[in-house]
Amino acid sequence: MAQLPARQDRLSLRLHIDSRPEAVRGALGRVSRDLARFGIRTEPRGAVELVLAEALNNIVEHACRAAPGGHIAIALDAGPSRIDVVLRDDGGPMPGGDVPRGAAACLDGSCADLPEGGFGWFLIHRLSDRLRYRRAGGENRLEIGIPLSRGDRRA
Amino acid sequence: MDVTTHESDGLQVIRVEEARIDAAVAIQFKDRVRAAVAPGARRVVLDLGAVQFIDSSGLGAIVAAMKAMGEGQRLDLAGLTPMVDRVFRLTRMDAIFVIHDSVEGARGAS
Numbered sequence: 001m002a003q004l005p006a007r008q009d010r011l012s013l014r015l016h017i018d019s020r021p022e023a024v025r026g027a028l029g030r031v032s033r034d035l036a037r038f039g040i041r042t043e044p045r046g047a048v049e050l051v052l053a054e055a056l057n058n059i060v061e062h063a064c065r066a067a068p069g070g071h072i073a074i075a076l077d078a079g080p081s082r083i084d085v086v087l088r089d090d091g092g093p094m095p096g097g098d099v100p101r102g103a104a105a106c107l108d109g110s111c112a113d114l115p116e117g118g119f120g121w122f123l124i125h126r127l128s129d130r131l132r133y134r135r136a137g138g139e140n141r142l143e144i145g146i147p148l149s150r151g152d153r154r155a
Numbered sequence: 156m157d158v159t160t161h162e163s164d165g166l167q168v169i170r171v172e173e174a175r176i177d178a179a180v181a182i183q184f185k186d187r188v189r190a191a192v193a194p195g196a197r198r199v200v201l202d203l204g205a206v207q208f209i210d211s212s213g214l215g216a217i218v219a220a221m222k223a224m225g226e227g228q229r230l231d232l233a234g235l236t237p238m239v240d241r242v243f244r245l246t247r248m249d250a251i252f253v254i255h256d257s258v259e260g261a262r263g264a265s
Contacts, residue, residue, distance in 0.1 A: 021177070021178045021179035022179055024177075024178065024179070025175070025177060025179050042237070042238075043237060043238070043241075046208070046237070046238035046241070047241075049208065050208075050210060050238075050242065053177060053178070053208075053210040054210060054211055057177075057178045057210065057211075057212060060178070061178070114218050114221075114222060114251065115215075115218070116215035116216075116218045116219045116222075117211065117212075117215045118211075119211035119214055119215070119246045120210075120211040122245075122246065123211060123242070123245060123246065126245055127245075
């Protein structure tokens with residue numbers, strides 16, 4: 001009988017993409033597939049994909065808007081209790097030198113006043129437990145930590 | 156980005172035939188839904204049963220589609236998959252839209 005491969009207790013993924021929405025989509029697909037193979041269940045996988053999507057969209061739409069053809073490096077490390085991601089890009093610096101607070105959208109008022117944006121950072125803050133931004137050497141570096149609960153990974 | 160529409164008894168169902176509503180398709184999505192809304196439909200139900208992933212761009216596009224509805228028209232949502240449902244709850248957008256479990260449920264409700 002063939003021996004089962006030893007269960008991996010860590011997953012390490014390194015991706016380099018262009019700052020385009022289609023490239024973001026491709027990277028998210030790759031991350032989701034690898035996390036599924038690592039045993040992460042559908043719901044926590046969706047949360048990781050959402051946080052990454054919001055952070056990467058922000059880089060594409062803001063940091064790299066003035067300079068198309070930017071590059072983004074994605075480093076993802078998953079362990080038993082958490083997933084840590086480091087995103088580096090060569091786009092413009094974050095306004096104010098830090099990540100936006102991401103307040104919940106104000107939903108009072110009329111339909112016409114409803115926000116069509118501004119949910120991204122709110123979602124990142126809600127789903128992560130560690131967020132750190134640094135600008136160094138002409139590069140943005142965003143570190144995001146996402147906690148995993150017991151049961152988020154198949155036994 | 157495809158949508159299919161079906162109309163009966165003043166209720167129009169617009170089904171999103173796409174697994175993802177994300178930044179890559181958000182603008183196209185908004186335009187497709189706007190174009191698909193029948194001027195005479197009083198109630199429009201956006202069937203999201205095929206959508207497995209939505210980000211804040213996609214959420215914004217749905218809000219924009221709702222804001223573009225005509226006077227006396229209403230946009231409801233139906234068939235949210237677990238991931239999409241979670242995004243609506245986290246952003247409290249579940250309080251803004253009437254959300255039905257299924258298209259059948261939307262037909263029964265008024």
